[in-house]
Amino acid sequence: xxxxxKCWKKLSVTGKESxxxxxxxxxxxxxxxxxxxxxxxxxxGGFYGMWPMGGAWxxxxxxxxxxxxxxxxxxxxxxxxxKGAALxxxxxxxxxxxxxxxxxAPSMSPENTYQSGVGISAGTTMDNQLVFDVFNNFLQSxxxxxxxxxxxxxxxxxxxxxxxxxxxQHGQLQEWLEDWDRANDKHRHVSHLYGLFPAAQVSPYTNxxxxxxxxxxxxxxxxxxxxxxxxxxVNLWARLLDGDRAYKLIADxxxxxxxxxxxxxxxxxxxxxxxxxxxxxxxxxxxxxxIAEMLLQSHDGALHILPAIPxxxxxxxxxxxxARGGFVVDIKWADGKVTYLKIQSRLGGNCRLRLNHFLKxxxxxxxxxxxxxxxxxxFYFVPDIRKPLISDKAKLAGNTIEETALFDFKTMPGKTxxxxxx
Numbered sequence: 001x002x003x004x005x006k007c008w009k010k011l012s013v014t015g016k017e018s019x020x021x022x023x024x025x026x027x028x029x030x031x032x033x034x035x036x037x038x039x040x041x042x043x044x045g046g047f048y049g050m051w052p053m054g055g056a057w058x059x060x061x062x063x064x065x066x067x068x069x070x071x072x073x074x075x076x077x078x079x080x081x082x083k084g085a086a087l088x089x090x091x092x093x094x095x096x097x098x099x100x101x102x103x104x105a106p107s108m109s110p111e112n113t114y115q116s117g118v119g120i121s122a123g124t125t126m127d128n129q130l131v132f133d134v135f136n137n138f139l140q141s142x143x144x145x146x147x148x149x150x151x152x153x154x155x156x157x158x159x160x161x162x163x164x165x166x167x168x169q170h171g172q173l174q175e176w177l178e179d180w181d182r183a184n185d186k187h188r189h190v191s192h193l194y195g196l197f198p199a200a201q202v203s204p205y206t207n208x209x210x211x212x213x214x215x216x217x218x219x220x221x222x223x224x225x226x227x228x229x230x231x232x233x234v235n236l237w238a239r240l241l242d243g244d245r246a247y248k249l250i251a252d253x254x255x256x257x258x259x260x261x262x263x264x265x266x267x268x269x270x271x272x273x274x275x276x277x278x279x280x281x282x283x284x285x286x287x288x289x290x291i292a293e294m295l296l297q298s299h300d301g302a303l304h305i306l307p308a309i310p311x312x313x314x315x316x317x318x319x320x321x322x323a324r325g326g327f328v329v330d331i332k333w334a335d336g337k338v339t340y341l342k343i344q345s346r347l348g349g350n351c352r353l354r355l356n357h358f359l360k361x362x363x364x365x366x367x368x369x370x371x372x373x374x375x376x377x378x379f380y381f382v383p384d385i386r387k388p389l390i391s392d393k394a395k396l397a398g399n400t401i402e403e404t405a406l407f408d409f410k411t412m413p414g415k416t417x418x419x420x421x422x
Contacts, residue, residue, distance in 0.1 A: 027087030030054035063137040086138035114180035123177040125192035164386040169393035188229040200299035227266040227274035231286025238293035243310035298323035302352040325379035345411035359419035371406035
């Protein structure tokens with residue numbers, strides 16, 4: 001983590017030049033690539049090089065690090081970077097003519113096109129989702145650190161003018177501001193699903209229509225692709241609470257790769273390196289992340305235990321999974337149900353569990369009660385997501401997900417809590 005943060009800090013300095021010289025903006029930005037000299041301007045082809053959202057993407061790691069550790073010293077140290085990312089979009093967002101939304105222009109959904117040879121656009125869905133997170137992360141950070149009240153007011157007002165997500169004619173989560181998606185598009189990128197993963201803007205519990213539309217988009221894209229793309233899809237299917245489909249993607253990714261060095265076949269080499277081809281570490285790390293997401297999720301207001309357990313993993317155990325709010329989780333299960341749960345609380349505060357059946361505390365001093373309302377733990381704040389605009393042509397069938405219930409209990413820093421099935 002440390003080398004990455006050092007690189008990022010330097011990018012926020014060199015990125016001031018590209019922000020001011022290319023966009024006439026304050027703050028800093030980064031396009032799709034950098035190098036040893038921490039360049040931040042466009043590099044390579046227009047279908048990806050002109051994407052001005054690299055800084056927005058990287059800034060998520062800072063905020064997520066804080067959510068997992070609760071380290072205010074860290075947040076204060078890197079707050080100027082978060083602020084600079086937000087300040088850039090305060091200056092560059094433009095009003096689109098139809099709805100008066102504020103959008104990034106020009107941009108693109110990286111490497112994809114909405115018609116032959118044309119990818120440059122404005123207000124693509126991932127852009128909107130990224131700016132939404134940049135603004136929310138800055139607002140929460142400014143509140144925690146009691147800083148920049150005036151800028152926070154500006155950002156809060158601009159946040160309300162970002163485009164809502166849209167559901168298009170195929171029942172899909174639109175990739176573009178206009179309904180240009182093709183149901184037969186098998187592109188390896190799924191950029192518009194950033195709001196599903198790694199972000200937390202698509203929830204089956206509070207945004208079921210968006211959840212269904214995101215699922216439809218992923219179905220349209222297909223499974224087989226490059227190795228790194230399949231790694232992403234493991235995470236996405238885990239967030240869609242479909243353990244069997246996530247398991248299938250793991251199997252697809254682990255299928256033996258051919259010896260060719262070009263193409264889109266993916267798979268895994270005999271040394272277990274991910275095949276793009278050639279090798280890309282994204283697939284290895286991404287698949288590992290996806291397995292963790294299948295066992296524990298903490299992005300949607302609660303610790304969701306075994307959210308996407310596949311049928312093939314009938315019995316098992318896992319130790320040391322880390323959740324937001326500084327919770328360390330051990331799980332044992334049988335027949336897809338939790339039999340033992342241990343939670344160590346590093347930071348204290350309310351712990352909210354999402355379970356598919358009730359668990360009994362091992363000791364009498366722990367009280368577990370049905371949860372209601374918003375989670376009082378500040379690390380589990382869930383921002384409001386606007387209702388999507390839905391095409392008149394869209395046909396949504398509804399979601400079928402496992403029934404769960406929410407339970408709360410209070411924790412103290414450094415204490416451990418154990419639960420067993422009744």
